[in-house]
Amino acid sequence: MKPVFALVDCNNFYASCERLFRPDLAGRPIVVLSNNDGCIVARSAEAKALGIKMGVPVYQVERYLQQQGVAIFSSNYALYADISARVMSILEQLAPRVEIYSIDEAFLDLTGVAASTSLSEFGSQIRQTVGQHTGIRVCVGIAPTKTLAKLANHAAKQYPATGGVVDLTDPARQSRLLALVPVNDIWGVGRRLSQRLQADGIRTALDLAAADPKSIRQQYSVVLERTLRELNGEPCLSLEEVTPTKQQIICSRSFGQRITTFQEMREAICEYTSRAAEKLRQEKRIAKRLSIFLRTNRFNASEPQYMPSPGAELPIPTDDTRELVAAAARLLRTCWKDGYRYMKAGVMLTDFYETGSFQPDLFSSGSAPLRSKALMSVLDTINQGGHGRVFLAGQGLHQTWSMQRRSLSPAYTTRWQDLPVAK
């Protein structure tokens, strides 16, 4: 049986989540900012219509946002994750196999669905059900490959006449759409590739689909060859239901204010290491390698730049916050230099093993690592419970460097104090 994929994508997801609990904002433009209130990362339809671009630094458009009466929100990730989980669980009820691709997108396997009902009808059912149960609007693209399903979804968003659902299983329809799509709108073709492709005379998705797979592989890469084949309806990417285990865990942030002292940086690195260790334990992994990085402001050419990123192997892989923090602090001492204004720092864990699976080598002897499963699990339970936090002294009490979130909405669905009240 020929495979059929659907891509379900939430419209303007973060902005829509904010509006769910603020009916007074109906029809008003909304933008959501990145961490630290730096850039615009999501826009409502009204904000897009005003010409506000994705990714622009807020300070460049602050006046304009005010003039236009745009509602501004800091990122409220707890809220978006919770709404996302609700949307995804509905999709899992509707389709037998679902791959959660990102916070606001999922691929569905619709192979065989057409027997009872038409594919586009099924797409409309998805839209309706999700809309009814969560208030979130989605668009649905349906096609024989993931790459085509992405394009179908794109079209469903772009052309209101489609009613938010595009069935692209018909080859004639595929080529009509591909002729309209510029290469940079193809999934997997970014800024650099699209520049190169255009220089080679490949301007539309149809141009790429018509190119020779072998020479594309030679001149570009095996990845682009797969994209080309997928555009021609030949599936190269399959549905991945089980989330593959992580290869690396990163925790990094820009600071609310520049950091200039070792003490503050030490706090920040401790904090990020603790967050990374929590994620590691959630994954049920232990890590053998830890690295940290510091960054000055690369946008400011007149300032001296320093961006060290030292790393180290741990004697024995671990998921214990205290051991990881100690290692991170050692690395910080090796690379710290006074006299710079640091903008950002981060911690990265790599080289994972399953908890309990690691064989220590014959010669790593002696010093029993301070490690306690019980302690770490108590730490996690308390910190995930929402009734206060327990942390290492090194993380700092005041965290003067922590990020700015001036326009944060309440955690409507994940904190009792913030529950919306119907009057």
Place this chain on the structure above:
DNA sequence: TCTGGGGTCCTAGGACCC
């Protein structure tokens, strides 16, 4: 003054081995 964070995959090139 003010520019996010967290991931993946692929490739090229160096180190090392026989």
Place this chain on the structure above:
DNA sequence: TCTGGGGTCCTAGGACCC
């Protein structure tokens, strides 16, 4: 005054995604 060839493993960096 000459200096192979081929394989594997690892790392850094580039490109992409949301």
